[in-house]
Amino acid sequence: MNVPSNLDPKVLLRAMFEAAIAAAQPARCVPPYLPQPPQGRLVVIGAGKASAAMARAVEQHWPGELSGLVVTRYGYAVPCQRIEIVEAAHPVPDAAGETAARRMLERVSGLSPDDVVLCLISGGGSALLPLPGEGLTLADKQAVNRALLHSGATISEMNCVRRHLSAIKGGRLATACHPARVISLLISDVPGDNPMDIASGPTVADPTTCADALAIAGRHGIKLPAAARHLLESGAGETIKPSDPRLAHSEIHLVATPQLALEAAAAVAKPTGIPVHILGDSLEGEARDVGTVMAGIARQVALRGQPFAAPCVLLSGGETTVTVRGQGRGGRNVEFLLALGIALDGHPGIHALAGDTDGVDGQEDIAGAYLAPDTLARAWSLGIKPRDSLADNDGHGFFQALGDSVITGPTLTNVNDFRAILVAEAARPGASAPPSTGDSAPPVPIAADPHCGAE
Template sequence: MTQHAPSQALDERELLLKLFQAAVTAVDPLQVVGPALPARPQQGRVIVLGAGKAAARMALAVEQAWPVQAPGAEVSGLVVTRYGHGEATSRIQVLQAGHPHSDSASADAALQMLALAGSAQAEDLVIALISGGGSALLSLPAEGVNAADKRQVCAQLLKSGAPISEINCVRSQLSAIKGGKLAEACGAARLLTLVISDVPGDDPAVVASGPTLPSHSTPALALEVLQRHRIEMPDSVRLHLLRSQDLSPAQVKPVAGPREVKVLATAQMSLEAAAAVARQHGLLPLILGGSLEGESRDVAAVHAGIARQIRQFQQPVAAPCVILSGGETTVTVRGNGRGGRNAEFLLALALSGADVPELHALACDTDGIDGVEDNAGALLSPASLARAADLGLSAADHLQRNDAYHFFKALDDLVVTGPTRTNVNDFRAILLR
């Protein structure tokens, strides 16, 4: 992670980075997966399936909890994660595929996973390891849907500013594996789904579009989302959604075997871990919530307003304090710049909160990747706007072009962690001393 002198700024930066590290550590799969596993079966097989940015580390956690030499059923399986997010597992194969845009490796992974699930017998235990990012990583078009058409629709949705719940609603309806279809393939086998949640509200059926859980989505709802966001629908997509509306309940395959789901890690857990560290450093934590949604710029303006109220009136808490929040904001792409939603949040906060004295902030994605960039997020200090002006940079211009990445890169204020191999979405901290 980037660090800086002088000493006054270094103290604030170090503390913000420490809060972020605590947030990530609290939801590390190696911490949360093992305790959630049942007793190791003594007969049959343990088949591990998984998808998401945390999938490989979740698989490693299963291997560590159930080592080769320990008695019990054989453990094997297959998970898919984003390129660069793998782990050195020995019994569970790790595939890597494209994110946020699916590629041919995503479809290959889905086909292999469906085949492995289909091999499960009634005496077997199937463990599904599901985390954010799985929607793109486990992508197999439904029958009749052209793969390129599906990618085109999803790419438009990602740029539209639609919330993740609506994007996943469409994805599940256009998929041959999401929305519970992987569970159908498991037949009579016992199925345990372990979830690391990256969605506001932590509904496990929404994470990765719920490959092992019944979908809340319907074809009609998917059509409404696409129409409301003015997404151009190729013929194969439109016809599939229209035909799917006519399916009767009898045409939907029943789920046969025992099913159980556990949510292991959430944004709230990250925020509480950061709050504990804040208290240790004499700061009063104000947790706004782990499920905040909305346009990054609008969410930043609200945060700036809360910081202003604290400075002026000591409400709802008094400084020294830290404002903490999580969830997933969105960015409606208007320009051709670079930068994820966390960097955009910070740049908008710099402008909205320019009148708030001594405002320090950090905004990062807990998976270590802000959008498609190489940074987790960025840091903001009271001097950021002045330093940028000295370099001839206009914060307003960069925000207009959705170019927060280059703004913070020029200031050497990007936070670069590399993949964390977990994912409970965004983490934001505003420090007021």
């Protein structure tokens, strides 16, 4: 099978990315999960990058009275008439988020068994509800959050620590709603879709312990503020456990997940006739290591037709990590992509796109980037050394200089990372890929073929 001669790899990969984002739009995935009107009040609360858009979807499809408060990232608010939308900082929390979290607890106090609390949770909610645990300050929470973001800890590990230093996460928000019925609608941005890891599980029971959080901090060399260490060592930061009777009337519904987004992306390629292989929706690990491994798989497809025949698209999701050692502008998706490009070393016929479905990779309003066979050659021509950029965690600086950044603006949803590698053609008989050098420019510049060698 050959790639259609009129196929533009960049256009195809971008269309797949946009389809993944569209599949997780709250307007599409929230309405089917709305409950029947209760005998009492409906109170809407929530937090996350998609929470404002989720609130709007509720308003547009709810027939009766409602009120509420949700907090989202700066720039992610959308107009609502009956639900108050508050903006706060992400990924490092700020005072606006702390105030919103306190007000949220006040909103759900004093409810009755006839009332329903509809909790709208999506990725980013952990930083947006930074209510410190007993004895902690916002400055303590900010310090721990920064350390976690730079540590290389997995999202599950980060959220375990966050839950035990919080006065609202780890099921505490749900117990504050008691005796009302609590219905949580979640848009998952975490590997494995574990509800307790989505925004650190404010309405979800938590079987992990303070001792677990301490072990994670020790394993990653995170220096905890004195008050945080005391909270964990004393056990006073313990979360709400699965056996707690106050959670008896709490329901959890996953309304959008990374797997559903990847399936939507795969459907985009179907008319082209190019097979799509989903390698997994929950891949984790250091972003640069995952990039190197994925390059090996792509090369094997191109050179050996294993484990899949070319042409094909290798699709994956999940959440990698970055241990920050440099001073560059980066995020986990561009770090992955830069490592992938270095390992591929200009291999002809292989293109890739990686991005965060919330539109923000790291701390920049850049979703990700696009990688072409000539990416390294173009970088060398500008005097940019790819390995130096990777060592400095400067993926955004690298791809932005080449004009290959992917910018979506606020997507109003978040189903984690998207990675697509198009192996557009098999190697010709007798051909072999050059050994990876990363910083040694080829003797003759390699020009990109817009049709990837298709005839």
